[in-house]
Amino acid sequence: MAEKRSMQRVLVVLLVAASLSLAACASKKPKAAPPVSGEATNAASGGAGDANAAGAGANADSEAAGPQAGLLATRVVYFDFDSSEIKGAGTDVVAAHAKYLASHAAIRVRLEGHTDERGSREYNIGLGERRAQAVRRALLLQGAIDAQISTVSYGEERPAVSGHDEAAWAKNRRVEIVYLALPTGAAKQ
Amino acid sequence: MPSPATASALRALRRGCISFASLWLAAASAHAALEIEVTSGVRDPVPIAIVPFTHVPADGGLDVAEVIQHDLEGSGRFKALPRERMPATPTRAEEVTAGAWKGAGSDYVVVGRVSALEGGNVAVEFDLINTLTGARLATQRFSGAPGALRNAAHRVSDVIYQKILGVRGAFATRIAYVGVDGAPPTQTYRLFVADADGANQQRILESRFPLMSPSWSPDGQWLAYVSFETKHSAIYVQLVRTGERRQVSARAGVNGAPEWSPDGKKLALTLGGSGGNPDIFVLDLGSQALTRITDDPAIDTEPVWAPDGRSLYFTSDRAGSPQIYQIGIQSGARPKRITFGGTYNARPRVSADGTLLAMVTLDSGNYRIAVQELATSTVRVLSHGHLDESPSFAPNGATLIYAERDSSRGSLGTVSTDGLTGLRLKASEGEAREPAWGPFIP
Numbered sequence: 020m021a022e023k024r025s026m027q028r029v030l031v032v033l034l035v036a037a038s039l040s041l042a043a044c045a046s047k048k049p050k051a052a053p054p055v056s057g058e059a060t061n062a063a064s065g066g067a068g069d070a071n072a073a074g075a076g077a078n079a080d081s082e083a084a085g086p087q088a089g090l091l092a093t094r095v096v097y098f099d100f101d102s103s104e105i106k107g108a109g110t111d112v113v114a115a116h117a118k119y120l121a122s123h124a125a126i127r128v129r130l131e132g133h134t135d136e137r138g139s140r141e142y143n144i145g146l147g148e149r150r151a152q153a154v155r156r157a158l159l160l161q162g163a164i165d166a167q168i169s170t171v172s173y174g175e176e177r178p179a180v181s182g183h184d185e186a187a188w189a190k191n192r193r194v195e196i197v198y199l200a201l202p203t204g205a206a207k208q
Numbered sequence: 209m210p211s212p213a214t215a216s217a218l219r220a221l222r223r224g225c226i227s228f229a230s231l232w233l234a235a236a237s238a239h240a241a242l243e244i245e246v247t248s249g250v251r252d253p254v255p256i257a258i259v260p261f262t263h264v265p266a267d268g269g270l271d272v273a274e275v276i277q278h279d280l281e282g283s284g285r286f287k288a289l290p291r292e293r294m295p296a297t298p299t300r301a302e303e304v305t306a307g308a309w310k311g312a313g314s315d316y317v318v319v320g321r322v323s324a325l326e327g328g329n330v331a332v333e334f335d336l337i338n339t340l341t342g343a344r345l346a347t348q349r350f351s352g353a354p355g356a357l358r359n360a361a362h363r364v365s366d367v368i369y370q371k372i373l374g375v376r377g378a379f380a381t382r383i384a385y386v387g388v389d390g391a392p393p394t395q396t397y398r399l400f401v402a403d404a405d406g407a408n409q410q411r412i413l414e415s416r417f418p419l420m421s422p423s424w425s426p427d428g429q430w431l432a433y434v435s436f437e438t439k440h441s442a443i444y445v446q447l448v449r450t451g452e453r454r455q456v457s458a459r460a461g462v463n464g465a466p467e468w469s470p471d472g473k474k475l476a477l478t479l480g481g482s483g484g485n486p487d488i489f490v491l492d493l494g495s496q497a498l499t500r501i502t503d504d505p506a507i508d509t510e511p512v513w514a515p516d517g518r519s520l521y522f523t524s525d526r527a528g529s530p531q532i533y534q535i536g537i538q539s540g541a542r543p544k545r546i547t548f549g550g551t552y553n554a555r556p557r558v559s560a561d562g563t564l565l566a567m568v569t570l571d572s573g574n575y576r577i578a579v580q581e582l583a584t585s586t587v588r589v590l591s592h593g594h595l596d597e598s599p600s601f602a603p604n605g606a607t608l609i610y611a612e613r614d615s616s617r618g619s620l621g622t623v624s625t626d627g628l629t630g631l632r633l634k635a636s637e638g639e640a641r642e643p644a645w646g647p648f649i650p
């Protein structure tokens with residue numbers, strides 16, 4: 020009984036905390052969390068611990084469906100362990116996107132580099148960047164122009180799948196080609 | 209003629225009360241969202257009895273003796289006498305019959321009082337007694353707001369640890385870490401701070417995009433970290449108490465691995481630039497001046513300051529595999545390789561006294577935490593997991609906290625730098641990773 024009562028108390032605390040954070044999330048500002056004291060005054064002035072609304076410039080980076088024909092529907096290039104060499108099926112995928120970008124100069128892509136979970140996190144950011152840059156160079160060599168391409172490395176931070184074996188790791192060592200929306204006012208191709 | 213121990217206790221008394229009222233602490237919610245389990249301890253822990261403190265007036269509040277016992281046993285260096293086996297319940301040194309406690313198997317006894325002060329504050333006083341000699345090794349008083357009682361208990365633990373083991377305890381410190389839950393590809397990332405024992409956990413940031421690499425400012429007031437909330441990496445500094453924050457680097461390419469300089473005025477960080485080649489830089493937080501430290505086609509990242517602030521240790525794969533190097537921050541300095549054993553040594557951290565380097569090392573196919581004595585280059589592997597990472601020294605240099613991922617969930621582990629003691633802190637839900645142990649708070 021005592022345990023049940025304390026559980027209920029915990030639930031009440033959680034609900035209050037959740038409603039506070041929901042209320043706080045309504046704020047559009049990318050404010051950080053209220054201070055530890057949890058005093059109402061601080062919570063009101065401190066705003067929410069919510070980085071999701073931090074969207075300044077998000078419109079410029081909105082994602083688009085992009086082309087879907089043939090190989091262009093494939094948006095992921097996979098890599099071997101500790102390698103940034105594009106090979107096998109990845110070569111054809113990158114070539115198809117390069118050709119498309121070369122003939123659609125206003126279209127922009129973001130290359131997102133990823134690694135598996137092994138090794139240290141910031142070093143993996145470096146490895147993911149190396150993979151994204153390998154795809155970038157391949158696109159440039161095949162006719163895309165620099166202004167069409169941006170890169171970001173998420174390292175091991177955004178796995179495609181969970182799991183701690185080679186099958187999962189192979190799916191996570193990748194570069195994702197993300198098509199971006201045309202800037203407002205840009206001519207549609 | 210007082211014994212040396214008594215004299216030292218008298219000196220401590222004359223130094224007077226140590227106030228913790230200025231500390232900023234959580235008054236509400238003391239729920240431990242991190243659960244602790246001791247994974248290893250020394251073969252001969254110090255037997256100690258921590259007698260329940262008397263509360264005047266009786267307030268039914270925090271069991272201070274229990275918090276102290278939890279701290280000391282959690283260190284793996286102490287074994288506490290169960291309360292039901294205590295021969296008496298003294299609350300002052302004068303009431304302690306040393307022989308009776310020696311008979312019960314305790315080498316030391318801690319007794320104490322919690323009392324309400326005028327104006328609403330509370331005071332915690334304690335005595336530490338050696339049962340063999342009867343000498344009083346410490347007598348100290350901490351006072352502050354009632355909400356700081358838990359912190360006062362940790363400060364008592366710090367003193368006991370120092371008096372008996374000769375090393376300042378790091379119980380009254382805080383940790384920061386990243387919490388992650390949800391299944392890929394839609395995960396939620398949160399930045400938390402908590403007491404070193406996992407209590408008083410507070411979320412300071414939440415995002416649908418990765419949060420990484422928290423680093424404490426040397427005064428324990430600020431955290432620097434990496435956030436991908438704009439779909440690109442950027443470095444922020446945030447005042448923990450108010451949540452106020454500012455973006456300090458959102459340059460093209462990688463913005464990563466911020467580490468505060470010992471003087472608190474600069475950040476070492478990794479910048480990739482549009483060409484995507486990560487190198488080490490130093491950013492002056494006041495002037496915004498950026499100084500390049502390394503320039504190499506390899507991945508140079510994970511910088512950390514030597515305690516004197518004059519050089520940085522960092523990870524680089526310039527020799528083919530990741531190894532740790534050291535470079536002076538003056539212009540024209542050349543890097544010196546520090547690690548030579550094995551094919552993978554990364555993510556360096558340095559103990560506050562500058563003698564030990566902690567890192568992630570590949571050890572028979574497993575990523576584990578190791579320390580290298582910088583003077584002798586002797587390496588000891590300390591952890592036993594498969595995917596251990598992100599070591600961070602306690603400010604006393606006696607313990608490391610790190611992230612491990614042995615089951616499907618990530619949790620935090622600690623290990624003493626002699627490898628003898630350890631414990632695990634498990635998040636009540638989701639995964640905990642990237643712990644950063646904060647500094648001593650005055």
